[in-house]
Amino acid sequence: MEEVNQSMKLYSHPMSSCSRRVRLALNLKGIKYELINITSTADSELLKINPMGYVPALVDGTIAVSDSYAILLYLEEKYPQHALLPQDLVKKSINYQVASIVSSSIQPLQNLVLVNYMGEIVGPDEKLPWAQYHIRKGLVALEKLLVNYAGKYATGDKIYLSDLYLAPQLDNAINRFKLDMTEFPLLLKLHKTYSDTPSFQQILAETDKSVSAFIKLPED
Known part of the structure; x- marks a missing residue:
């Protein structure tokens, strides 16, 4: 340590x-x-x-x-120990793309503040469909992006930046927003790997699993 x-x-x-x-x-x-x-x-x-x-x-x-x-x-x-990016330029670019898709095209649109706001202006029954729609759209892109690069983890057999973005996002999709993941076999496989990886287990387990437990706390 x-x-x-x-x-x-x-x-x-x-x-x-x-x-x-x-x-x-x-x-x-x-x-x-x-x-x-x-x-x-x-x-x-x-x-x-x-x-x-x-x-x-x-x-x-x-x-x-x-x-x-x-x-x-x-x-x-x-702190360069355990590098978060691979040396290979192509794989590095994939890591950047995964991080961008999650942080720009998924996470802001399923942010709990926005989801709660949608519930206030449209109706509480629309919160979950709103989040599921935008999460699914991003996961479709990620499944296609990673198909030729994934190994044990997202871009090979080592944990990189893309995994740090994917692990919490997939946990949210499955456990908080109850998204049907049958069309994402690769992402499901990665989720299983993250769930079985000691360095991920404790942090993922801390998440409140109740989809109704929306709190008004923004994140960036």
Whole structure:
């Protein structure tokens, strides 16, 4: 386990898939940190680091970084052990594409704040169909993208950036949003692998499995 400055803190929430990406990276890299779970976007300590009040936010000594993608890139540059990106340029590009699809085309549209808002303006019965529609659209693209690259994990037999994005997203799709996954055999296989991988198990198990337990906590 890498010894690091004990002032490293991660502001997080168990239901935040963005926070779980970062926690997975920290665990893989063997970095010790203090986990601070946030329950309100008005938390004064969090707002000092990220004025938007979003999780995750990382404090590493005197450096503060918010937004999961920025945090992951920061960790990759400062703590190179267990690289999050392969050396092969093609596989590296696939990892970038997976991260982009999940973070830009799926996660914002199934964000609990937006889902709750849709329930308020359209009706509570529309929350789940809304989320399922947008998740499915992204998973269709991911299934096609990975078909020629997946091994044990998304882009081979090592855990990379794409896996950090996929594992929480697939867990959300299956356990929180109850999406029918029969058309995604490759992604289902990856989900099973993540569920059986010790470095993923604890973090994925912390997720509230109730689809009705929507909380008003944004993430970025």
